[in-house]
Amino acid sequence: MNRNRKDIIIESLTGISVLLIIFIIISILAITIKGGWPNLSWKFLVEFPKDGMTKGGIFPAIVGTALMTLIMAVAAVPFGVITAIYLAEYARENSVFAKTIRFAVKTLAVVPSIIFGLFGLGFFIGFIGQNMDKIFNGGVMKWGQPSILWASLTMALLTLPVVIVSVEEAIRTIPVEMREASLALGATKWQTIRRVVLPGSVTGILTGTILAISRGAGEVAPILFTGAAYYLADLPHSLSDQFMSLGYHIYIMSTQSANVDATLPIQFATTLVLLLLTFSLNAVAVVLRYRIRKKAK
């Protein structure tokens, strides 16, 4: 193989691009850790913010994020798993119906997250919530305002494609022989799905759930006006309460707070917590997915 100077220069240029990306990833991690680690303590994680959010911890933001992603997962995972079963087991590749569903899922995946926020505001709060108030509460405002329920459902819509793609990939790795064996033993199609396909794709469902939670914990735009609160003195007690979230906390503290410099350590530490959370969730998902793909080979 003849390698002249031009080859070497261009090849190194492509290599430099990779190094540049890796360098940026490492810088983000290093700077966040450097800025956040000294302020990260057990107390920071379990305390409420104090003195107008200039001191204290981020406990309500952690709990709020956890609750929101939990409700989100409860809504998104069953939907995602069933849609994935349809796409992998029932849909004929060339049917218009299946193609349309695929296109719809793809659309949900690429629509900007702020649009989900608008949808949550217009549909969940403005339409469903206010009508619920009219019918059940005699017009008293309870559901027709931002709340953790509406924020979670909005986020569930955003993370639905993540679940569908992961679960479908896992279902497709189950060998066709296993289905045939089940069917040959007299099982019906539904029995085969329930007893053979679903147990075989548990890892995929888990991967999808973890990826969805990681995505949901990090997104801020959809909850900006569907339920996230600037500061709450209390944890959310019911589905109609607002909540604090880690991502929103970072955004608020770094852009809207009265004294940005004074709260810098809190901002870095909160960013570190959010980054560690999404990072570890993603790492688990990468390992699980790697195992699924290895099994398929």
Added chain:
Amino acid sequence: MDNSGGPGKISFAIKKFRFSDWFAERFIKVVAFMSITFVALIFIFVFREAFPVFRMDVKQKIGSVDLVQEKYGEEEATPATANPVSGSAIKVSKPSSTLLSNVWMPVSDNPRYGLIPLFFGTLKVTLIALLFAAPIAILAAIYTSMFAKPWIREIIKPAIELLAGFPSVVVGFFALMVLATVFQDIFGYASRLNSFVGGFAMSLAAIPVIYTITEDALTAVPKTYIEASLGLGASRRQTAFHVVLPAAVPGIFAAVILGLGRIFGETMIALMATGNAALTSINPFESVRTLSATIGAEMAEVVFGDTHYSVLFLIGSLLFIFTFALNAISEFYFKNLVIRKYQSKK
């Protein structure tokens, strides 16, 4: 039922009717159909809230200004901004007629909802972000698929996937706290937050998208092409740039288009790093206000059902149409192109 599909499509002709099976299939189909319903609902409800903007009338009229311009598509048809306001006769115009003016001033006595500066700002940031993201991501993908040793590839791919997992608020925070200062030290511009900082930060969000799809497209090029080229004595670099890259062009276009959609709709980075001033200057070191950042910054403060509220939903509708169209183009046009290419030449 036929058995022509993928795995699991096996004939059940001899099985007797079972209610649980019948019900399961119907139920699964209905739930799957919900995905389509969700997209339709997003369409309907975002547009529904945006629509009133075209029917809203002037709230208060000061002076005796009668605006009967029918076509607000031209510059001169926006009197509120075209003619400088003079004396007591403040011209208050119909909300929809100010949409194409170049002043975005939603909160004032004479609110103007000119979308031009917002479009301009979004375009400027998108361009800057794409100028960074596309070359870096495509070159990195070429390295990964053509030049890297297998074990290095196994490290690079997950590492760049991790970048995709960074929440955009974290990238925005990084841009706000670190990049803005670093770039200001290097270039010495006046406003700390500007479209250059925002664009660079957004490229970090788009790089994983473009990289992953480009890498897939490059890997999908048949091995026989590469072997034939190398066999004829071409170097790996020549093979990569003259054989593999041209063959993967439709896939790379699709990648760039999806990256474009990602940048276009990015909200948190735009909110935190672009400065949010609706200026129309071509200087990359001036602040801009993007469409999505405008929604994010102002929606929390507007009155439900107000003109401002509807205009923000209108912006949302435009964003939605745009990303929907980009997705449709990449999905149908480029995918078909890729399929045809390999089917005809294989």
